[in-house]
Each structure stands twice: as C-alpha cells, then as structure tokens.
Amino acid sequence: MIIKDSKKQRQIRTRKTIAKVSDRPRLSVHRSNKYCYAEIVDVNGKTVVGVTEKKVAEGKKLSKMEIAKEVGKTIAALAVKAKIKEVVFDKGSLSYHGRVKAIAEGAREGGLVF
Numbered sequence: 001m002i003i004k005d006s007k008k009q010r011q012i013r014t015r016k017t018i019a020k021v022s023d024r025p026r027l028s029v030h031r032s033n034k035y036c037y038a039e040i041v042d043v044n045g046k047t048v049v050g051v052t053e054k055k056v057a058e059g060k061k062l063s064k065m066e067i068a069k070e071v072g073k074t075i076a077a078l079a080v081k082a083k084i085k086e087v088v089f090d091k092g093s094l095s096y097h098g099r100v101k102a103i104a105e106g107a108r109e110g111g112l113v114f
Contacts, residue, residue: 011093018088026090027075027112029103036068036099038075038107040084049078068099072106080111089114 018026023043030037039050051074057067079087087107094100108114 007093014092015090018090022088024086024088025084027079027087027104027107027114028090028092029094029100030092031094031099036064036071036103038071038103040075040079040082040087041090048084049075049082051075051078064099065102068102069106069109072103072108073110074106075103076107076110076112085111086113 025040025042025048028039028041035053037050037052040048042048051071053067053071056070056074060067060070062070079085089104089107091100096104104114
C-alpha cells in the first residue's frame with residue numbers, strides 16, 4: 001500500500017515495526033502545537049491509561065518542556081498503578097526530539113522500562 005502523505009507513511013512504518021517485534025503494550029505519544037498527549041495502548045488496541053497536558057499543567061507556570069516531562073511522570077505513575085512496568089515507546093510520525101523526548105525521559109524516571 002502506497003500512501004502519498006509522508007507523515008502517515010512514517011507512522012504506519014513505526015507501528016508495523018512495533019507490532020512485529022513486541023507483545024508489550026505501547027506508550028503512544030502525540031504532540032500538537034499546543035498540547036502533548038500520552039496513552040498506554042494494549043496489543044488489542046484498547047487504551048489502558050491516558051494523560052493530557054491540560055490536566056497535568058492546571059494552575060502551574062512551567063515551560064512546555066517541563067510540562068512534557070510531568071506528562072511522562074504522570075503516565076508512568078498511572079501505568080505502575082495499572083501493573084504495567086514494560087512498554088514500547090511509540091512516537092508515531094514524530095521525531096525523538098524536544099517534547100517527545102521529554103515525555104520519554106519523564107516516563108523512565110517514573111519507573112517505566114522501554
């Protein structure tokens with residue numbers, strides 16, 4: 001299947017590689033210009049836990065990078081509470097840089113193993 005949209009093609013390629021290699025749940029990260037989102041999705045495609053930047057940053061005066069790190073720590077805490085320790089990091093079509101990297105580092109600090 002050939003898709004002309006390069007972002008969509010990169011996202012499909014990333015998810016296909018994750019599905020082949022691992023039977024662990026995936027930590028899926030999405031970043032818009034305004035907010036960051038993270039959720040843990042099991043192998044069947046059901047969302048186990050999810051966090052948005054809106055809920056984490058309520059009333060706090062932090063930079064976008066610091067808020068992204070807090071999102072990572074929060075998703076890790078929720079995952080540990082749901083008895084999930086090991087995940088696969090799914091960045092979709094995004095590059096591992098900036099806020100996406102900050103979410104990953106925060107999740108590692110929170111106790112998740114990729």
